Amino acid sequence: MAIRSRGAFEWGDRTFAVQFVVRVQAARPEYASLIALTTGTATFTMARDANNSFTMLIQKLGFNVVELGNTDGIATLQVTGVQLYDATNAW
Numbered sequence: 001m002a003i004r005s006r007g008a009f010e011w012g013d014r015t016f017a018v019q020f021v022v023r024v025q026a027a028r029p030e031y032a033s034l035i036a037l038t039t040g041t042a043t044f045t046m047a048r049d050a051n052n053s054f055t056m057l058i059q060k061l062g063f064n065v066v067e068l069g070n071t072d073g074i075a076t077l078q079v080t081g082v083q084l085y086d087a088t089n090a091w
Contacts, residue, residue: 016058016083018044021068026075034065034077039084060086 024031042061047053062084068076 016056018081019079021076021078023074023076026070026073031075031077034063034079035067037063037065039063042081058083059089060084 022034024034039060039062042058043055044058045053045055060083061081064080064082066078068078070076
C-alpha cells in the first residue's frame with residue numbers, strides 16, 4: 001500500500017514505538033514484568049489543558065529491555081516498547 005505524503009511515496013505499515021529509561025527496585029513486580037518481556041495493553045494520554053487532550057490505546061505492547069546498571073537493589077533499565085499485532089482486536 002502506498003501512502004502519498006508531501007510528494008514522496010511511503011511503503012509499508014506504520015508502527016508505534018516508545019523509549020524511556022526507568023529506575024525501579026529489583027525486588028518489585030514491575031521489574032520482573034519488564035525483565036520477562038511481558039506484553040500487555042498500554043494507554044498513553046497527553047493533555048494540554050482541560051479541553052485539549054489526546055489518548056492512544058495500544059492493544060498489545062511488547063518490550064525490549066536493557067539493564068544499564070543495578071546499585072543497591074535499584075535497577076536502571078532502558079525500555080523500548082513496540083506495538084505488536086493483537087489477534088483478538090486485529091491491531
